[in-house]
Ligand SMILES: *[C@@H]1O[C@H](CO)[C@@H](O)[C@H](O)[C@H]1NC(C)=O
Ligand SMILES: *[C@@H]1O[C@H](CO)[C@@H](O)[C@H](O)[C@H]1NC(C)=O
Ligand SMILES: *[C@@H]1O[C@H](CO)[C@@H](O)[C@H](O)[C@H]1NC(C)=O
């Protein structure tokens with residue numbers, strides 16, 4: 001009985017080195033904002049909230065700096081999240097029962113560096129207020145049910161180095177502002193694949209040193225040659241399954257390129273022989289296009305001495321020829 005009393009009293013006596021009291025209150029309200037708080041078993045006041053599952057604190061100040069929620073509970077992101085003022089990392093991952101929209105409360109977390117909401121049933125638009133998060137480096141929103149267009153304001157995020165909006169229901173074009181990302185030191189990773197985006201790619205994107213670009217499985221049209229260029233440090237360009245139509249003869253390849261997939265478009269011209277200088281290339285797919293002329297020979301592939309087989313080049317009905325396809329007609 002005494003022990004029970006002791007246990008009941010404990011919650012009002014915070015552990016000596018316990019986490020910040022305001023943050024603990026906010027987490028407690030967060031837990032009870034869900035109809036079923038059971039998925040948070042370690043979230044009990046007898047424990048230091050810095051030790052709660054998914055919670056990270058600054059070791060000196062004991063404020064909550066990271067929150068990772070991976071449980072399958074039904075509900076939506078509560079406004080009380082805004083009270084976790086020191087959050088730098090916020091993740092909601094693999095919860096098909098997480099519904100509703102990205103709340104304005106998230107736009108108040110000015111210290112966020114890493115925001116990941118993925119594999120959930122979050123819907124609505126990608127809110128423009130995310131552009132208020134000036135410290136954001138990673139914005140990862142793949143595998144949700146987001147719709148509407150991409151807010152141009154995201155292109156103003158001063159520190160952004162990774163933007164993943166793949167596997168949603170997004171429509172409209174890539175904003176012109178994406179050609180002016182302020183971060184110039186670090187190459188930017190962009191994944192917009194598996195949406196319903198359309199229109200032409202803004203020419204301004206030629207300015208950007210992308211680390212990776214995946215815009216496959218949309219309905220983009222026109223030119224995509226701005227992603228190429230010898231000065232860039234890109235290791236992956238995947239633009240497959242769109243409506244692109246441009247002259248491939250005019251592109252030049254960066255030395256860093258490892259993966260190139262332009263398959264299932266209407267790309268014409270020939271494969272420039274300069275491609276053989278992309279010595280790191282490991283995956284190549286130019287199939288299902290309108291390419292013509294002789295496939296370059298003299299590959300110097302560092303990690304693929306066997307070269308590419310014909311599945312990299314098939315279905316270019318005009319006249320692509322040469323090894324590993326059939327010989328060119330004289
Ligand atoms: C913890 O907070 C202090 C004071 O704000 C800061 O100087 C320190 O860099 C933080 N530690 C980490 C690991 O972020
Ligand atoms: C996702 O949300 C929609 C309504 O927005 C609902 O119809 C659907 O059942 C939800 N899916 C899951 C897996 O909960
Ligand atoms: C996505 O949301 C729509 C309503 O906006 C709903 O009808 C649909 O079931 C949702 N998709 C999934 C995969 O939950």
Ligand SMILES: *[C@@H]1O[C@H](CO)[C@@H](O)[C@H](O)[C@H]1NC(C)=O
Pocket residue numbers: 198219221243
């Ligand atoms: C894709 O875009 C083209 C115009 O470039 C349009 O004619 C076509 O209907 C679009 N397809 C889909 C599936 O939206």
Ligand SMILES: *[C@@H]1O[C@H](CO)[C@@H](O)[C@H](O)[C@H]1NC(C)=O
Pocket residue numbers: 247248249250268269
């Ligand atoms: C593509 O560009 C090359 C090189 O400038 C040029 O010779 C060729 O005629 C162009 N092809 C088409 C179909 O415009």
Ligand SMILES: *[C@@H]1O[C@H](CO)[C@@H](O)[C@H](O)[C@H]1NC(C)=O
Pocket residue numbers: 309310311314325326
């Ligand atoms: C592709 O190569 C395989 C053998 O590697 C061959 O059996 C097949 O006929 C080729 N297909 C075409 C369309 O050239």
Ligand SMILES: *[C@@H]1O[C@H](CO)[C@@H](O)[C@H](O)[C@H]1NC(C)=O
Pocket residue numbers: 263284285286287288311312
């Ligand atoms: C290239 O893409 C086509 C069409 O999606 C596919 O059938 C083929 O296997 C791919 N080849 C390689 C080498 O990935």
